[in-house]
Amino acid sequence: MEIIPAIDLIDGKCVRLTEGDFSQQTTYHSDPVEVAKQFEALGLRRLHLVDLDGARAKQPVNLPILARIARETNLVIDYGGGLQSVDAIQMALDAGAQQVTAGSIAVREPKTVQKWLKEYGADRIIVGADFKDNFIAINAWADQSDLTLESFIASFSEKGAKTFICTDVSKDGKLQGSSLDIYQKLIASFPDLQFIASGGVTTIEEVRQLRAAGLHGAIIGKAIYEGTISLEDLAKEVI
Template sequence: MLILPAIDLLEGRCVRLEQGDYGRVTRFGDDPLAVTRGFVADGAAALHVVDLDGARLGRPVHADVVLALCRETHVPVQVGGGIRAAEDVERYLEGGARRVVLGTVAARNAGWMGELIEQWGPDRVAAAVDARHGRVVVEGWTESGGVGVDSLLDQLELTGLRTVVYTDTRRDGTLTGPDVEGTARIVRRGFRTVAAGGIRTASHLAALRRAGAAGAVLGSALYRGTLTLAEALAAAAAEGATREC
């Protein structure tokens, strides 16, 4: 199982939000490049970067910073947040990102999602399925997407989508444990599933790997010190690690 440290950017800083609430922000670093270099030096084989300002505004805000991370780290980077236009997808993928992760687009325009997958390939375009009480949320988790998780996955199955990044937003930033069963349901539908939200311990990672998760995004656990990256990598290796992003 691949471990992806999270770099969430808000006002140019590395932060964590609790349950996606922009009013509950904890800042962990003023220099995203330094934070990123630290993760790579500690053994990270891939990174998960989100432009939180972009997610809320509906357009990339920190694209220059994100692309600098892609150039300097020399590990695969998957990028999300505010990617709504074809030129944004092209800028990131041509600029060095391994994969773009689309949430609002996936929920509201599955047809265009399919066109992007056809153009760039299924390994370079992923869907962010962000859910609260089984319903998809969009626009930086500030609005309902008007669709349930299962219904959205029904639509996305028709697009050629391969990778889903799944977050139970009620758990994100809380360290209360991931949604293992929700992850398993997506895995059973045949998607390569990366789980995020609530992970605190090595046992949480083991549970996700047993559920079939291909990867796990770690944020608050690393920043708050409940789990070191070395411990996370060891837990993933014990369960059968992959270094493929």
């Protein structure tokens, strides 16, 4: 299982939100490039980079930071936030992202994301499945769609997607544990797909449970910054 630390960006700084609420924001570090270097120094190989400014602007804002991290580390970066067009995707890839995440646009414009999957391949386009109470969340997590998590994943599997970041909005940033039971059901229902857990991962024991369940990856954010999971313990889990 891939251990994937997260860096969320607002005004060029590392922040974390609670349940995606911009009014519940904590700033942890002013230099995300240095944070990325710390991750790499411990043997971590992946990075989940979220441009929250871009998500609000509906276009990438923090590409210079992406470019610096890509230039100054060897981390495999997946980038999300504000990706609404092929031009935006290309800018992110040109800046050094190896993968991009299609978030709310996958709900609003599924045919557009299907085109991206065909053009760039399922190895480069990750589909973001943000959910709450088993329904897909939209509009920066403020609203729920009428799509169930399972039907959304099934639909994009048919469109060629193979990797999904599944974020439980109700748990994100709360440090109250992840939705292991939901992930186990998804893996049982869609054994050929790759699922990345996101939201609420709090302890190193949870990381081990997610690996044992068969998750492809686990994104860990606030637990690192708040110290409920130490980087040293996390590094020991890297295979």
